[in-house]
Amino acid sequence: xxxxxxxxxxxxxxxxxxxxxxxxxxxxxxxSDSLKDFGKGIYQYLELKYPKFHKMDELCKLGFLAxxxxxxxxxxxxxxxxxxxxxxxxSLDTDRKHQVSIQDREDFYPxxxxxxxxxxxxxxxxxxxxxxxxxxxxxxxTESFDADLMSKYSKILMDTGKATNVICGWVDLDNDKYDVxxxxxxxxxxxxxxxxxxxxxxxQ
Amino acid sequence: xxxxxxxxxxxxxxxxxxEDVEIGEIGDDDPLFGDGLGxxxxxxxxxxxxLEKDYGIKLKDPKEGKxxxxxxxxxxxxxxxxxxx
Numbered sequence: 319x320x321x322x323x324x325x326x327x328x329x330x331x332x333x334x335x336x337x338x339x340x341x342x343x344x345x346x347x348x349x350s351d352s353l354k355d356f357g358k359g360i361y362q363y364l365e366l367k368y369p370k371f372h373k374m375d376e377l378c379k380l381g382f383l384a385x386x387x388x389x390x391x392x393x394x395x396x397x398x399x400x401x402x403x404x405x406x407x408x409s410l411d412t413d414r415k416h417q418v419s420i421q422d423r424e425d426f427y428p429x430x431x432x433x434x435x436x437x438x439x440x441x442x443x444x445x446x447x448x449x450x451x452x453x454x455x456x457x458x459x460t461e462s463f464d465a466d467l468m469s470k471y472s473k474i475l476m477d478t479g480k481a482t483n484v485i486c487g488w489v490d491l492d493n494d495k496y497d498v499x500x501x502x503x504x505x506x507x508x509x510x511x512x513x514x515x516x517x518x519x520x521x522q
Numbered sequence: 523x524x525x526x527x528x529x530x531x532x533x534x535x536x537x538x539x540x541e542d543v544e545i546g547e548i549g550d551d552d553p554l555f556g557d558g559l560g561x562x563x564x565x566x567x568x569x570x571x572x573l574e575k576d577y578g579i580k581l582k583d584p585k586e587g588k589x590x591x592x593x594x595x596x597x598x599x600x601x602x603x604x605x606x607x
Contacts, residue, residue: 358541369560372541427575430567431538 324476325507327394327483329519330387332360332380332498339387341522353494357383364390373431374444375412376496377405381441381489382448384500388485389449394504400454400481401442402471407492408459409438441489454480463488463499465517472503473511488520526598534594537572538565550595558593566591578606 330339335356337345345363350356357379361371364386374382381403389395412435419428434440439457446452454475458467472484487500499520509515531545534554538561552558555566566584569591573579579601581587590600 369540369542372539373564427571429571430564434564 322477322505324473324503324505324511326509326511326515326519327502327504327507328388328392329499329501330384331500331520331522332384332387332496337363337383337387338522339390344387353491353496360387368448370444370447375409375415375432375435377409377411377438377489377491378435378441378444380491380496380498381500382444384487384489384498385445385449385485388500388502392502394483394502395449395451396482397451398453398481399451399483399485400456400472400475401445401451402456402458402468402475402484402486403439403442404458404460404464404468404488405438405490406459406461407490409436409440411491411493412436438489445485463517463520465513465520468501469511469513469516476503476505486516523598523602526602527594530594530598530601533572533576534559534569538568548594550598551593553593554591554597561591569597573601576607577601577604579604 328340335347336343337360345360347356347359350359353376357376360383366386371379371382412432416428416432416436419432420426438459442455442457456471460467468486472486475481475484483502483504485500485502488497490497501516501519503511527550528545531548534540535543535545540559543559548559555561566587570581570584570587573581591597
């Protein structure tokens with residue numbers, strides 16, 4: 319049986335106040351003091367008009383913005399593009415905010431708008447809503463970016479016809495420390511999908 | 523009452539993260555849901571919390587919110603009649 323080859327068509331990262339796509343720097347912000355302002359700067363740079371963005375927690379904003387960068391000027395996305403994401407800190411950043419709002423019995427006002435983001439897989443929900451995707455998705459919590467897991471899981475989805483393409487990657491946030499990497503996997507591209515290549519691109 | 527309406531508009535923008543909306547853009551009679559400000563079900567829950575936290579009004583049935591949150595004007599009238607703080 320001949321195994322189908324898959325490729326990394328596009329990749330992007332958001333790190334250290336910079337946004338990269340396919341290895342090229344797209345955006346830098348050395349002035350903003352907060353992650354919220356940094357995210358808003360990227361939102362404006364991308365000329366997005368999507369009010370729901372402002373309601374997202376910071377983890378979702380990072381994943382959402384990375385997906386917008388990845389899919390910008392691209393027509394590769396279709397209804398069967400799966401999402402396979404991962405991170406180390408789950409939704410801990412927002413979990414803490416929710417905890418603060420419920421720890422005082424005399425001042426017990428949990429916010430529904432905060433509570434809905436106390437799961438990391440909501441990132442995939444936000445990306446799916448924006449792009450009208452109703453595809454397979456999975457979110458893994460691992461100690462570090464696991465290129466082997468990401469590439470194997472994505473290949474299985476495409477091999478079994480569950481997905482035509484896959485957006486995979488890492489969207490991590492904890493206490494304003496963030497690290498985001500997304501890759502678009504498909505049957506066309508320049509870089510063959512292997513765990514080594516995926517790991518190299520993540521570490522660029 | 524006009525003061526309460528303005529206060530509510532400010533609270534709505536801040537607590538519901540309506541960053542692209544200015545106070546002057548919200549009319550007293552504009553619908554808050556649907557074609558108006560486009561608020562969603564999570565926003566409705568957030569407004570129920572706001573009523574209790576800021577005005578001491580606890581809704582017995584969340585479905586009551588549908589009528590109360592029709593517009594800023596309706597909301598202000600309800601708060602003025604029922605507030606305990």
